[in-house]
Amino acid sequence: MNPQNTQQDPAPSLLRATGATYFPIALVARLPFAMMVVGVLSLVVASRGSLAFGGLSSAVVGLGSACVGPLLGAAADRFGQRRVLLASGAVSASALGVMAAVAYSSLPDVAVLAVAFVIGASAPQVAPMSRTRLVQLIAMRIAPERRSRTFNSTMAYESAADEVVFIVGPFAVGVIGTFFDPWAPVVAAAVLTAVFVTAFALHPTARAAHTAHASRERPGPARDLLAPALVTVVVGTLGVGLFFGAMLTSLTAFMDARGEAASAGLVYGFMGIGSAALALSMALFPAWFTLRARWLVFAGVMVLGTAALGLVGSVAAMCVVLALLGLGIGPTLVTLYSLGSTRSPRGRAATVMTSLGSAIIVGQSIASVVTGTVAESYGASTALLLPVAAAGIVFAAGLVNAALGVPDAPGAEGPEGPVPAEAPHLVG
Numbered sequence: 001m002n003p004q005n006t007q008q009d010p011a012p013s014l015l016r017a018t019g020a021t022y023f024p025i026a027l028v029a030r031l032p033f034a035m036m037v038v039g040v041l042s043l044v045v046a047s048r049g050s051l052a053f054g055g056l057s058s059a060v061v062g063l064g065s066a067c068v069g070p071l072l073g074a075a076a077d078r079f080g081q082r083r084v085l086l087a088s089g090a091v092s093a094s095a096l097g098v099m100a101a102v103a104y105s106s107l108p109d110v111a112v113l114a115v116a117f118v119i120g121a122s123a124p125q126v127a128p129m130s131r132t133r134l135v136q137l138i139a140m141r142i143a144p145e146r147r148s149r150t151f152n153s154t155m156a157y158e159s160a161a162d163e164v165v166f167i168v169g170p171f172a173v174g175v176i177g178t179f180f181d182p183w184a185p186v187v188a189a190a191v192l193t194a195v196f197v198t199a200f201a202l203h204p205t206a207r208a209a210h211t212a213h214a215s216r217e218r219p220g221p222a223r224d225l226l227a228p229a230l231v232t233v234v235v236g237t238l239g240v241g242l243f244f245g246a247m248l249t250s251l252t253a254f255m256d257a258r259g260e261a262a263s264a265g266l267v268y269g270f271m272g273i274g275s276a277a278l279a280l281s282m283a284l285f286p287a288w289f290t291l292r293a294r295w296l297v298f299a300g301v302m303v304l305g306t307a308a309l310g311l312v313g314s315v316a317a318m319c320v321v322l323a324l325l326g327l328g329i330g331p332t333l334v335t336l337y338s339l340g341s342t343r344s345p346r347g348r349a350a351t352v353m354t355s356l357g358s359a360i361i362v363g364q365s366i367a368s369v370v371t372g373t374v375a376e377s378y379g380a381s382t383a384l385l386l387p388v389a390a391a392g393i394v395f396a397a398g399l400v401n402a403a404l405g406v407p408d409a410p411g412a413e414g415p416e417g418p419v420p421a422e423a424p425h426l427v428g
Contacts, residue, residue, distance in 0.1 A: 014134065014150050017141040018205050025203060027161050029196035030126040032092070032189040033357070034169025036119055037061050037365055038248070039185040040099065042173055044112060046182035047103040055369040057116045062365025064120025065358045072125050073354030081129050085201035089193055091122035096190035100183040120361070124197045127165075128353025131158050133205050135341055155341065159334035160276045163326075166360070167272035170248055174264070225345060229406040230352065232397050233339045236295070237356045239393035240333055241363020243302065246371045246390050247271070247325075250309075250383035253375035254318065263315075270319045275326030294335045295398035301328030302391035309384045332394060343406070363390075 015023070037058045045054035076084045095118040102115050134154050142150050173185040200206075252264040285294070305325035312318045337356060344352040367390060375383035 014138060014142060014154060017137050018134070019203075022203060022205055023157075025196060025199045026126065026130045027165070028192065029124070029200040030130070030162070030165050031169055031172070032096070032193045032197070033123050033126060033361070034165045035173050035185060035189045035192075036096070036123060037245075037361060037368065038170040038173045039096075039189055040116055040119065041368065042177050043099065043103050043182045043186050044116075046177075048109070048112070052373075053109060053112075055372050057112055059365045059369045060113050060116040061120035062362045064117040065123055065361040065365075066120075068121035069123070069125055069358030069361070070351055070355045073128060073351040076125075076129060076132075076354075077351055080206070081133065082201050082206040085124055085126075085129065085197060085206070088122050088124045089197035089201060092119065092124055092197070093190045093193040095119045095122055096186050096193065100186045100190075103183070123361070124193065124200075125354040125357055126197060126200055127158070127162055128355075128357045130200075131155070131337060131341060131353050134158070137205060151341075152338070155338040156281075156334050159337050160330060162337075163275045163330045163333055164272055166244055166364075167269055167275075171266065171269055225351065225355075227343070227345075229401070229404055230340070230343050232401045232404065233336055233343065234355055234359050236299075236332075236394050236397035236401070237336050237340070238359040238363045239390055239397060240329065240336065241360035241365075242367040242390035242393060243306075243329065243363075243387055244360065245364035245367025246383075246386040247306075249368050249371035250375060250380065250386060251318070251322075253371075253380035253383050254312075255315070257380045258315065260315065267315060267319055267322065271322040271326040271329065273326060274323050275330030278327050278330050291335050291339055292398075292402050294331060295339075295401060296395070298328045298331040298335065299391065299395040299398045301325075302332060303388070303395050304328075306388040306391045309387060310381070312384075328391075339401075 040061050041054045041058040043054075044050075044057040048054070072084055072088055095115055099112070099115045099119060102111055105111075131154075135151065138147050138150050138154065172188075176185040176188055248264070248268055251268055255264040255267065302325065305321060305328055308321050308324075309318075312321055337353075340352050340356050367386065371383050371386050374386060
């Protein structure tokens with residue numbers, strides 16, 4: 001594909017540019033990433049009989065993602081997404097299958113931890129690579145006057161998709177594990193990886209995005225990845241991951257205290273209702289409602305919502321509070337990924353996006369372990385304080401971001417220059 005030709009013949013919409021199959025494939029392909037932490041936790045607890053070791057194993061999954069995830073992004077920036085995704089997908093599917101066997105074997109615990117690290121390290125970074133791919137396609141295939149609006153709505157959709165997946169993933173693990181066996185969710189994640197990550201890697205948009213990347217000037221220096229404005233976004237995203245882990249684990253303890261632990265995933269799903277709806281509607285927000293302001297407003301909603309958790313005394317009330325919490329978490333995630341995209345150094349968009357994705361998994365893993373320990377030692381009411389702390393981290397990072405005074409949208413990278421991110425519009 002010649003980028004210049006595509007610029008002369010712009011697509012009428014992003015959906016037309018990607019093809020009808022792209023978004024369904026990309027949505028399902030990111031599901032294993034959201035299943036692996038909870039899936040490993042459930043499997044190891046069931047097979048080894050230790051909640052503490054299960055928590056440690058899931059934390060090692062997060063450690064693997066933290067250590068290697070950004071390197072996969074850097075490799076994609078250099079060699080293209082297709083090769084990186086095919087390789088990581090093959091290793092990830094194999095590691096998930098091996099975990100199902102090793103967990104129930106007589107091998108020592110260190111073998112379980114080793115496989116857990118490989119699972120995290122090889123996890124295909126579908127969500128961040130999808131964002132990178134779409135931003136590049138917007139710059140290549142969308143008319144200049146429509147790029148800003150299309151970018152804004154695309155970031156809203158991608159973040160809403162992430163939010164749905166990170167809620168559906170743990171729910172799917174619970175349902176599959178309940179109806180089959182604890183090993184079944186991990187095997188299901190392996191099958192999804194083998195089928196849908198491969199399909200995502202082989203999709204024509206991967207080659208188009210790599211063509212755009214190859215046509216650009218030399219990537220910016222690696223030290224630009226440590227710019228305060230970008231590090232602040234990573235910290236905010238880490239806080240979101242901490243919130244996911246703390247919220248699900250403390251909710252499980254809350255439900256277990258009422259003899260309904262099996263329904264925790266279903267109740268957790270209430271958070272996704274408002275979250276996905278408001279995340280998608282962010283494409284309609286006025287340009288004067290800046291990304292800096294959105295971060296503070298919606299992180300503030302998270303803080304207020306989590307503070308209300310201490311007042312909850314019934315499952316029905318918990319459902320209401322979770323639905324309200326969703327109004328904060330979804331838009332916050334959209335804002336963080338939008339800022340991450342627009343602040344990416346030239347030629348390093350995939351590195352930044354995978355760093356943000358890894359930050360969520362790391363936060364989720366750490367918070368799951370800590371919250372589980374607190375719940376066992378001090379009870380569900382104390383564990384429900386930890387989501388408040390996680391929301392506070394997100395809000396504090398937003399305050400730092402505002403204090404830095406960095407413009408919202410210096411421009412998302414593309415072969416034809418910046419793709420600003422202020423004006424609202426529906427996708428395409």
